[in-house]
Amino acid sequence: MTDAPAQSALDPRTRGALLRYRVMAFVTGTFLLVVCFDMILKYIVKIDDPTFLEITSWIAIVHGWIYIIYLVTVVQLWLRQHWALGRLFTMALGGVVPFLSFIVERKVAREVLSGGDVAGESAGDAEGEVA
Amino acid sequence: MSALARAGVIAVTALAVAVCVALGWWQWTRASQQAITVAPEPAVPIAEVLTPATKASPVVGRQVTVAGTWADEAPVVVVDRTVDGEPAELLVRALTVGAGATGTGETATLAVLVGWRAAGEDPDPSVVQKNAQVTVTGYLRAPEEATVGEPTVANPQEGVVYTDSVSPSEWAQEWPSPLYSAVLSSYDGEPGWQPLPPPPPETHLNFRSIAYAVEWWLFGAFALFISWRWMRDNGRNAQQKEPAT
Numbered sequence: 001m002t003d004a005p006a007q008s009a010l011d012p013r014t015r016g017a018l019l020r021y022r023v024m025a026f027v028t029g030t031f032l033l034v035v036c037f038d039m040i041l042k043y044i045v046k047i048d049d050p051t052f053l054e055i056t057s058w059i060a061i062v063h064g065w066i067y068i069i070y071l072v073t074v075v076q077l078w079l080r081q082h083w084a085l086g087r088l089f090t091m092a093l094g095g096v097v098p099f100l101s102f103i104v105e106r107k108v109a110r111e112v113l114s115g116g117d118v119a120g121e122s123a124g125d126a127e128g129e130v131a
Numbered sequence: 132m133s134a135l136a137r138a139g140v141i142a143v144t145a146l147a148v149a150v151c152v153a154l155g156w157w158q159w160t161r162a163s164q165q166a167i168t169v170a171p172e173p174a175v176p177i178a179e180v181l182t183p184a185t186k187a188s189p190v191v192g193r194q195v196t197v198a199g200t201w202a203d204e205a206p207v208v209v210v211d212r213t214v215d216g217e218p219a220e221l222l223v224r225a226l227t228v229g230a231g232a233t234g235t236g237e238t239a240t241l242a243v244l245v246g247w248r249a250a251g252e253d254p255d256p257s258v259v260q261k262n263a264q265v266t267v268t269g270y271l272r273a274p275e276e277a278t279v280g281e282p283t284v285a286n287p288q289e290g291v292v293y294t295d296s297v298s299p300s301e302w303a304q305e306w307p308s309p310l311y312s313a314v315l316s317s318y319d320g321e322p323g324w325q326p327l328p329p330p331p332p333e334t335h336l337n338f339r340s341i342a343y344a345v346e347w348w349l350f351g352a353f354a355l356f357i358s359w360r361w362m363r364d365n366g367r368n369a370q371q372k373e374p375a376t
Contacts, residue, residue, distance in 0.1 A: 065342075068346065068350075071353060075356075
């Protein structure tokens with residue numbers, strides 16, 4: 001992100017798509033952690049307070065819709081970057097596997113910012129080339 | 132892109148879309164079915180479907196028979212109700228379910244909605260035969276939310292509890308525990324108190340299930356869109372590459 005020259009070289013539409021994706025990756029990832037925490041309380045700690053259960057199911061529903069918005073940003077960025085199908089699945093999976101969205105988001109952001117369109121190659125390598 | 136890969140993508144897409152459409156449809160049907168009133172299954176002894184102090188929601192609407200005796204507790208008259216569009220009052224009594232009939236080996240108390248009368252009529256709500264063995268048949272109702280405060284009653288009777296909601300938790304302090312969380316709406320009634328007609332099938336839609344249904348269909352649309360884009364892009368690439376190879 002601190003790589004200013006590479007960032008300014010980006011197509012503004014790509015930059016916008018990346019920003020939207022990063023924001024949604026953070027929001028979705030955070031919400032997913034809340035949902036997981038709730039599931040642990042519900043199924044392992046076995047809290048059965050009706051208010052808690054009501055809130056839990058609403059959080060899960062909200063997460064579902066946030067995930068759909070996240071998917072839209074994922075698809076936008078994925079289309080702009082002409083990535084392979086596998087990358088789309090990894091990014092989509094980020095919204096349902098705890099912590100994955102944070103990891104994938106970092107990798108994706110580094111790759112886009114370094115101008116790497118080499119999907120599949122490690123982001124570290126691509127950044128190395130630019131530096 | 133080889134024909135094989137294209138066929139593979141089409142097959143996977145078709146499967147994904149079919150699964151999403153089916154799951155969405157399942158949620159959609161759930162949304163309109165959930166409002167059950169009385170289940171079609173014939174009445175069974177209550178121990179087969181519900182034990183005291185457990186959640187009532189899974190068995191609401193089931194028809195059951197219960198053997199027990201009327202408990203020596205004040206009858207409850209639920210006022211300010213409407214039955215068939217008429218102002219009405221409901222009678223609820225505590226039934227002591229015998230140790231052999233609860234399924235837990237100990238006696239328990241069940242709230243029985245004996246019947247209703249038009250508001251203003253005045254049959255005696257008190258129990259005529261205490262300690263007599265009775266068998267009550269009816270269907271299980273969900274408990275209502277407890278209300279705050281006591282209703283105003285014009286001519287309250289001695290030894291009668293007045294309330295405006297059918298909520299067993301309100302009587303939990305008075306009645307011997309454990310209590311059933313459901314209420315049995317009796318088919319039998321008694322002189323002066325007619326059995327409550329089963330509520331008409333409700334058609335209120337479950338918002339949650341509809342939201343899930345729409346989500347599943349959106350996911351299906353996503354899968355369709357992605358595979359269409361992917362095939363279009365890769366098809367173009369393949370055409371561009373072909374002369375070179």
